[in-house]
Amino acid sequence: MADTPTPIVLLPESEVARIVADLAARIAPVTDDETVAAVLLTGGLWFAADLTRALSRLGRNVRFDALWLASYGDEKESRGRIDVYAPFQRPVAGKTVLILDDVFDTGLSLAEAVRIAKEGGAARVLTCVFARKPWPLPRAPEPDFVGWDAPNRFLVGYGLDHAGALRGLPDICALD
Numbered sequence: 060m061a062d063t064p065t066p067i068v069l070l071p072e073s074e075v076a077r078i079v080a081d082l083a084a085r086i087a088p089v090t091d092d093e094t095v096a097a098v099l100l101t102g103g104l105w106f107a108a109d110l111t112r113a114l115s116r117l118g119r120n121v122r123f124d125a126l127w128l129a130s131y132g133d134e135k136e137s138r139g140r141i142d143v144y145a146p147f148q149r150p151v152a153g154k155t156v157l158i159l160d161d162v163f164d165t166g167l168s169l170a171e172a173v174r175i176a177k178e179g180g181a182a183r184v185l186t187c188v189f190a191r192k193p194w195p196l197p198r199a200p201e202p203d204f205v206g207w208d209a210p211n212r213f214l215v216g217y218g219l220d221h222a223g224a225l226r227g228l229p230d231i232c233a234l235d
């Protein structure tokens with residue numbers, strides 16, 4: 060059996076918390092309590108839980124929904140197509156939707172989520188990712204809010220997984 064590499068800490072949890080608080084301070088003034096924060100399951104859960112609570116500390120109590128998408132499976136590279144496992148729970152027609160995800164890499168997942176929100180009649184779609192990885196080609200749409208520009212390494216922790224493992228690490232680590 061191949062040895063599993065040891066995760067190397069790139070961003071400790073104290074920095075993660077500082078970045079989430081900074082994102083909330085930027086997002087609170089451009090949203091309202093009717094805004095629907097929509098997490099992309101599964102990886103976005105940890106970030107979305109922290110960001111919505113950081114918004115609440117600033118007096119912004121957004122609504123909450125989820126889209127369950129997947130494109131990586133157990134691999135370290137995108138399959139290049141997005142499988143949609145579950146749609147929004149409630150209608151988003153006429154609402155501002157704030158899509159939240161852990162990482163922006165090829166950009167395909169975020170683009171599919173924006174497409175679904177617009178198809179559902181959202182009045183405005185904002186996007187926020189905790190981490191953005193570099194990519195050689197333009198990606199559309201670029202996220203409206205980015206917490207951290209990550210290096211071009213395979214990331215785990217804070218929701219990011221390898222084959223379903225290591226999502227619960229509180230730090231963001233490289234596994235390569």
Ligand SMILES: O=P(O)(O)OC[C@H]1O[C@H](OP(=O)(O)OP(=O)(O)O)[C@H](O)[C@@H]1O
Nearest residue numbers: 100101102129130131164165166167168
């Ligand atoms: O920009 P992209 O290349 O689309 O990559 C980003 C997406 O990849 C991961 O999801 P994944 O498909 O692995 O599902 P998961 O949320 O269950 O980890 C991650 O959570 C993002 O949603």
Ligand code: HPA
Nearest residue numbers: 164212213214215219220
């Ligand atoms: O670096 C990554 N790690 C885990 N999941 C991912 N999905 C896209 N990029 C990554």
